Every structure is written in C-alpha cells, then in structure tokens.
Amino acid sequence: MEDKNIVTLYEQRSEKAIAETREKYGSYCSSIAYSILGSFEEAEECVSDTYLALWNAIPPAKPENFKAYCGKIIHNLALNRYRASKAQKRSSFTEVLEELEIPVLEGPEDALRCKELSAAISAFLRTLPPQKRRLFLLRYWHYLPISDISQETGLRPDKLSVELYRIRNKLKHYLEQEGFDL
Amino acid sequence: MKKSDLIWAICDIDEDLITDAPKKLHRTRSLRAVLIAAAVVLLLCGTAFAAFSAVGWDQIFSKALSIPEDSTLSVEESRSDIYVTTTENGYTYTVKQVLGSDHDILVALDIALPQEVSVPAISMSELRAEAEENGCDWSEVAYRVRGYQNTGTNETTLYPIRLSEAAIWPVYVDKETLFQNGSDGSDVHRTLYNAALDAFGGDRMSGEGTYFGSGSYYHSYDPETRTLSVLLAVHSDNELPGSDCTLVLQALELVDLEAAYTKPDAEIVSENLIQEPVVLHFSADYTAQSLSYTIYQEDQEIGTMTLSPFSAFLSFPQEPDDPERLAPNRTDYLKGTTYETITVTLTDGSDVAIKQRSSAIGTTQDAYYYAERLFSLEDVTEVKLGDYTILPQN
Numbered sequence: 001m002e003d004k005n006i007v008t009l010y011e012q013r014s015e016k017a018i019a020e021t022r023e024k025y026g027s028y029c030s031s032i033a034y035s036i037l038g039s040f041e042e043a044e045e046c047v048s049d050t051y052l053a054l055w056n057a058i059p060p061a062k063p064e065n066f067k068a069y070c071g072k073i074i075h076n077l078a079l080n081r082y083r084a085s086k087a088q089k090r091s092s093f094t095e096v097l098e099e100l101e102i103p104v105l106e107g108p109e110d111a112l113r114c115k116e117l118s119a120a121i122s123a124f125l126r127t128l129p130p131q132k133r134r135l136f137l138l139r140y141w142h143y144l145p146i147s148d149i150s151q152e153t154g155l156r157p158d159k160l161s162v163e164l165y166r167i168r169n170k171l172k173h174y175l176e177q178e179g180f181d182l
Numbered sequence: 183m184k185k186s187d188l189i190w191a192i193c194d195i196d197e198d199l200i201t202d203a204p205k206k207l208h209r210t211r212s213l214r215a216v217l218i219a220a221a222v223v224l225l226l227c228g229t230a231f232a233a234f235s236a237v238g239w240d241q242i243f244s245k246a247l248s249i250p251e252d253s254t255l256s257v258e259e260s261r262s263d264i265y266v267t268t269t270e271n272g273y274t275y276t277v278k279q280v281l282g283s284d285h286d287i288l289v290a291l292d293i294a295l296p297q298e299v300s301v302p303a304i305s306m307s308e309l310r311a312e313a314e315e316n317g318c319d320w321s322e323v324a325y326r327v328r329g330y331q332n333t334g335t336n337e338t339t340l341y342p343i344r345l346s347e348a349a350i351w352p353v354y355v356d357k358e359t360l361f362q363n364g365s366d367g368s369d370v371h372r373t374l375y376n377a378a379l380d381a382f383g384g385d386r387m388s389g390e391g392t393y394f395g396s397g398s399y400y401h402s403y404d405p406e407t408r409t410l411s412v413l414l415a416v417h418s419d420n421e422l423p424g425s426d427c428t429l430v431l432q433a434l435e436l437v438d439l440e441a442a443y444t445k446p447d448a449e450i451v452s453e454n455l456i457q458e459p460v461v462l463h464f465s466a467d468y469t470a471q472s473l474s475y476t477i478y479q480e481d482q483e484i485g486t487m488t489l490s491p492f493s494a495f496l497s498f499p500q501e502p503d504d505p506e507r508l509a510p511n512r513t514d515y516l517k518g519t520t521y522e523t524i525t526v527t528l529t530d531g532s533d534v535a536i537k538q539r540s541s542a543i544g545t546t547q548d549a550y551y552y553a554e555r556l557f558s559l560e561d562v563t564e565v566k567l568g569d570y571t572i573l574p575q576n
Contacts, residue, residue: 068197075193100188108190113183117191125199137201140192182185 003066010058017058018051025067029074035143036078038091046081050074075141083107092145099168100140117180124174128167135160136167240279240290242411245334246400247281247492248555256558257281257491262468270460272296277429277464283490284470286550287422289350289414293434294407295343299455303405304330304340304439313443326442326450332402340439341403343410346452347433350416352425353377357461360430374428410434417495417550423470431460473559478571487524487572491559494524494536494551524551527564 001020009017029050033043053073063069082093083105097105108114125133131153138149150157175182238258239249249255260281267276274294281288295301304327313323330340355377362373400413414429416422434455441448475487477496485498524536536551565572 065197065200068200071200072193072197079189079193097186097189100185102186102189104186105189106184106186108187109184110187114187114191115194117183117187118194119196121188121191122196122199125195133199134201137199141195141200180183182183182188 007058007066021051025070029070032071032074033078036082036091036093046074046078049077093143096140096143120175120178124171132167135163139164242290242413246413255556256560257556259469260471260491264464266462266464268462271457275460275462277462280466281492282422282466282468283493284421284472285418285495286493287416287466291412291414293410301341301343306338309443316444318443323443327439333400342437342439343403344401344435345412346435348414348431350414350427350429352418352422352427354426354463355428360461422466423468425466427464427466429462431456471559474575475565475572476575492553492556525566526562528557528561529563
C-alpha cells in the first residue's frame with residue numbers, strides 16, 4: 001500500500017493503518033530500535049510504541065514522507081528508552097556515542113537551539129558528496145555497525161573508520177563556523 | 183549546548199536527506215528480531231523450585247509453572263505428550279510435551295549434548311573475584327552473565343550454554359522444502375513464513391511473521407545428563423490445537439564468558455554448536471480450555487479476555503464509543519491496560535499473578551500474558567486487572 005493511503009487510514013481512524021504500517025515499515029523500525037537498544041525484546045516493544053505514537057499523532061499530523069516520519073518517531077522513542085534504561089546493553093549506538101565522544105546521552109537541552117543545530121547539520125550534509133553523505137547517515141542516523149556498512153559499501157572497515165573520522169571533523173568545523181559550541 | 187544534543191539533532195535532520203539503510207540488513211535483523219522479540223520474559227522471580235516432577239508432567243513444566251507434586255489440577259487435556267526425537271551431529275533433540283491454549287503453546291524441549299562437547303561449570307563467587315581483580319564493576323558483570331544461570335534458581339553455578347534462536351510455526355513444512363534455498367537461516371525462516379502465509383491466508387499475518395516467532399523463556403542445564411532443557415513459547419493468532427507444527431532450531435550457543443569479567447565493553451564470544459538448522463515436526467494434539475471475559479471501564483465495554491490455565495489473551499478490538507477516550511487520551515488508556523498485572527483469585531483464596539510477556543504484538547490493542555503458576559479454570563472465582571471490571575461472558 002502506498003504511504004499516502006496508509007496516512008489516510010490513520011486519518012480515518014482505521015486500525016488497518018497499524019497493520020499496514022507494520023507490514024511495510026515494521027522491520028525498518030525494528031532495525032533502528034535494535035541498533036540503539038541492542039535488545040530484540042526492547043526493540044519490539046519500542047516498535048509497538050511507535051504504532052501507538054503514530055496513531056496518536058495522525059491526525060492532526062499529515063506527514064509527507066511517512067517512512068522518514070516513522071523513522072524519526074522510533075528514533076526518539078528508542079533514544080528515550082535508552083536514556084531511561086538502567087542497564088544499557090552494548091549496541092552499535094553505544095559505539096556511535098563513543099565516536100562522537102558523548103559520555104552520557106542526555107535529553108535535548110534547548111529544543112529551539114536543537115532545531116537550529118539540526119538545520120545546520122542538514123545544510124552540512126547537503127555539502128557532502130552523495131557517497132559520503134550516505135556513509136554519515138548509515139553510521140549516525142541508522143547506527144549501523146561498521147561491519148555492516150563495510151559489507152554494504154565495499155569499503156574496508158579501517159578505511160571506513162578513517163572516512164567517518166574525516167566527515168566528523170568537517171562537521172565539527174562547519175558547526176563551529178555556524179556558531180555552535182559543542 | 184551539550185554534546186549529546188548532536189544525537190537529537192541528527193535524529194531530526196530534514197526528512198528528504200534520510201536515505202534507506204540496505205534492505206538486506208533490515209531483513210536479517212527483522213527475522214532475528216521476530217524470533218527473539220516474541221521471546222517471553224516471564225517473571226518467575228521469587229519462585230522456589232523443588233526438585234520433583236509432578237505426576238505426568240515433564241519436570242520443566244513442574245518447575246516453570248510451579249505444579250505441585252500431588253497436583254490434581256484439571257488441566258491434563260491441555261497437555262500432550264509428544265516425544266519426537268532427532269539426532270544430528272551427535273546432538274539429540276527431543277520435543278517432550280506441549281501445553282496449549284487456543285492461541286498459546288508451551289513446548290518442552292531437551293537437547294542432549296555429545297560427550298566431546300565440554301560445558302564449563304562457572305562458579306559465581308570465582309567469577310566475582312576475578313571480575314573485581316580485573317577492576318570490573320560486579321553489578322555490570324552479573325548483568326551480562328545472568329542469562330546463563332538456570333532460570334528461576336539462585337544457583338551459584340553458571341553453565342554458559344543456551345538455545346538462542348528457535349522458531350515454531352503452526353504449519354507443516356518438510357525439511358527438503360526448507361532447505362531448497364540453501365541452509366542459510368534467514369532462508370529457512372522466510373520459507374516457513376511464506377508457508378504460514380499460504381496456509382492461513384495472511385488475514386492477520388503481516389510482513390514480519392510476528393505471530394509465529396518464538397523464543398525460550400525457561401532453560402536449565404543438567405551437567406550430569408549433559409542435557410539442556412528449554413521451554414519455548416509461541417503465540418499464534420490462528421487457532422493452535424490440532425495444528426501440525428514445524429520447529430526449527432538455529433542457534434545453540436556455547437559461550438566464552440571471559441570477556442564479561444575481563445573487559446566490560448568487550449563483546450562476549452560464542453560458538454554456535456548447530457551446524458545447520460535442525461527441524462522437528464509435531465502435532466499440537468490437545469484440547470484448549472478457556473474462559474471468556476468482558477473488560478469494562480466505567481461501565482463501558484472496552485475489550486475481551488480469554489483465560490487459559492496458564493495464560494491470558496486480551497483484545498481491544500473496538501474503538502471506545504466515548505470520544506473522550508480517543509487520542510490523545512488513548513495512549514494512557516491502552517498503556518494503562520497493557521502493562522497491568524492480571525490477578526486471578528481461586529476458590530482456596532489464593533491469587534495467581536498473570537504478567538504481560540511483552541508489549542503488544544499484533545494490533546496495538548492485543549496483549550499476551552502468562553501465569554506464574556498453573557491453575558484450573560474451574561477454580562477461578564474472580565479476575566482483576568487494575569481499575570477495570572472483568573466479568574465472565576455468558
């Protein structure tokens with residue numbers, strides 16, 4: 001079923017909307033949640049929460065890119081669950097935190113400023129060649145393990161790590177120029 | 183700004199920039215997720231297991247469901263003795279008994295190891311001493327190794343072996359068909375899933391086969407008999423009694439726990455003892471026993487509950503008529519229901535706790551619960567669930 005039709009089902013308050021979402025994007029959501037939480041059980045719980053969040057959000061929300069919208073919701077839910085967990089499991093997200101030198105994942109400090117930061121990162125990503133942008137997104141949005149990205153891109157893990165390091169440095173300088181002190 | 187704002191900001195980048203991750207990676211994860219997602223987290227805590235076996239019941243059922251030795255529970259028709267065995271590469275796999283309801287089935291499985299496989303007995307106290315000597319935080323180490331303790335016991339010895347991937351589907355698929363696409367695990371499960379789709383028409387089957395995944399929720403290793411006993415749990419939206427089931431065992435892991443007490447962040451390494459997926463077939467030949475209830479909230483009928491001697495299935499199929507209960511209140515309305523513990527009161531005055539085994543699978547309104555002990559439906563006098571009123575259906 002096309003995304004716009006799934007959104008229409010939500011608007012019509014039809015429970016088929018959830019079944020269709022699960023059919024089309026269940027594994028996509030599971031994958032993101034698992035990468036963050038490192039636990040299949042918790043990832044599945046998070047996916048269920050995502051369906052509920054979608055149900056509550058649409059309407060009034062009318063997402064144009066439904067897949068990305070689902071992705072953002074599960075991201076937020078999984079990140080919050082990760083923060084709340086007293087016994088965080090090792091996951092590829094944990095590795096990402098280490099790479100970005102973030103000792104503890106805290107909640108966003110200033111929502112407005114965070115929105116601005118997000119816009120700046122989007123602008124930065126638009127300056128990157130498509131291949132590098134994809135590397136960045138696979139690692140820092142999908143939180144895929146280096147081994148998986150290596151398999152996908154054909155780049156050796158060591159080369160991949162160097163590429164990601166360079167992109168991170170570029171981002172750092174870009175954000176500093178834009179007035180972000182991180 | 184804080185550095186962790188980066189994570190939240192990246193999460194919220196422009197939607198048109200968000201590209202797909204490789205589909206094959208999603209698929210692999212999804213299948214694994216399905217298998218283990220449905221793994222039951224049954225809370226057996228606090229249950230003292232006696233070393234006996236109730237008459238007629240396999241010991242693993244006696245332990246996991248606290249069945250007394252002199253049990254007179256009228257639940258035998260829900261049980262079926264199976265004893266289907268296969269031996270592969272020196273390992274003997276036996277499906278012993280099943281206990282089922284309309285939509286849930288518990289399967290007792292034994293895996294006898296060949297002599298050449300050595301499963302170390304790891305003393306918790308020695309582990310702790312080594313962990314502390316290595317400067318590791320004991321609470322973290324204990325968390326990482328807890329899955330290797332025999333379930334529901336306070337034993338001080340770990341056996342680092344466990345069945346980590348298995349699936350049961352209530353459909354017969356012969357081994358040749360399963361392996362026609364090669365012995366890769368994901369192919370096996372894809373084949374099973376497609377067979378189930380064909381068999382059941384896909385009405386309530388969606389892309390992930392969530393309804394048929396399974397995982398073990400109880401395991402126990404006996405070093406004397408060199409046997410790992412596992413209780414698997416499966417939920418199906420289709421009726422299970424009488425169905426021909428296919429059980430696929432994919433990963434039996436012997437684990438090197440050294441990393442757990444030497445380097446807290448290091449990955450625990452394991453060896454899969456199963457060379458290629460093991461397939462067993464059995465018939466879920468039992469009669470389901472159930473009681474049906476209606477769930478009310480402030481005199482408003484909001485759902486139904488089906489109670490079996492070991493489980494409960496809650497369904498909230500309809501939108502509440504009262505618009506006040508619709509979104510955004512819906513979140514609380516649903517969550518409040520799905521995370522409550524059900525209490526069943528029996529004729530002798532005792533209570534049985536029935537706890538949710540996972541968050542909603544299926545539609546977001548459905549929830550599956552397992553009891554901490556077996557009980558007879560004829561002994562049930564009252565069912566409670568939070569502030570809701572639960573009344574028997576006529």
